[in-house]
Amino acid sequence: MDLRGKHIVLGLTGGIACYKSAELVRLLTKAGATVQVAMTEAATHFITPVTMQALSGRPVFLSQWDARIDNNMAHIDLSREADAILIAPASTDFLAKVANGLCDDLLTTLCIARECPLLVAPAMNRQMWAAAPTQRNAAQLRADGVMILGPGTGDQACGEIGDGRMLEPEELVEDLIAFFQPKPLAGKRVLITAGPTFEAIDPVRGITNLSSGKMGFSIARAAREAGAEVLLVAGPT
Known part of the structure; x- marks a missing residue:
């Protein structure tokens, strides 16, 4: 199975793992999906919207006040068009906001306003992932029906080793394809x-x-x- 006919909103939050998101967009489109990228202001410090626009073939959304949306409700329109929202990378701050219903930018507002599934791929330092508040937020997100992909284990940009790496783009695409497949073995x-x-x-x-x-x-x-x-x-x- 591939992703033909699927429309994915890909959200980027601030983190060094944003460099992986370029390859992720390429693989998603190669699998047949259409990809709409939305970025937080912090994410633009790690990868440019121009790069993501070139790879996705669509203008990137950065603000909830985007004049390209006639009704100025980008958080509604973008989420209604999506078959799924994938946040990769998802920062500690972003997990905390969504877990507690905070909406202070386009991406968090879009996630709270959604009617489609939400998948998040955490990316952070090992201590930040292991921190009690982060684990509480992750547990709350799971309880709310959000699918958490990863994180992986290995070398981190800070030089430390441990849990917190964003999954590789190939793994995320496999997870997304699997998400849309029927689940005849669920519970087995x-x-x-x-x-x-x-x-x-x-x-x-x-x-x-x-x-x-x-x-x-x-x-x-x-x-x-x-x-x-x-x-x-x-x-x-």
């Missing part, structure tokens, strides 16, 4: 093994195979996209 838990196995005969010898694991990984991805909770056990490859 699936255990999948993949890759080579080794069974010892004695302390010296064993029986093994050279499986690449590709089939198991594909099955795990398909099961996850179908709504299952997947546990994947992979042998070394």
Whole structure:
């Protein structure tokens, strides 16, 4: 499945992970989606609206007072046209605002006024993600039906290592495609093994195979996209 026929509003908030959003727009359009970009003022310090306009093929919205909207209600019009709103990157500040219903710019107002699904991809320092207020806000967003994608773990721009990285663009596109698919396996838990196995005969010898694991990984991805909770056990490859 791809994203043909889907209209995605992509929101950018202030963070170094904004550089990934350029590739994200490219992949979304390649998958068949139309993409409307909206940015906070802080996001424009990390990537220019011109870049996002060139990649999306549409003018970028920055303000709730945008005169291009005849009724001056960009937060209503943009959200009504969308099949989903994806915020990537989503900053600590943005999560806090939406979790508590604060609307002080176009992007937060658009999210509160929406009638479509909202997905957010957090991006922040590991300590900011682990902070108690952030975790409370994330829990509230989940309780409100917002889907939180990630964050990932690894090297961070500040030089530290840990949770808080925005997922890679390829991962976000996969998650978005999976979101729109039917969920016949929702509520099911699936255990999948993949890759080579080794069974010892004695302390010296064993029986093994050279499986690449590709089939198991594909099955795990398909099961996850179908709504299952997947546990994947992979042998070394």
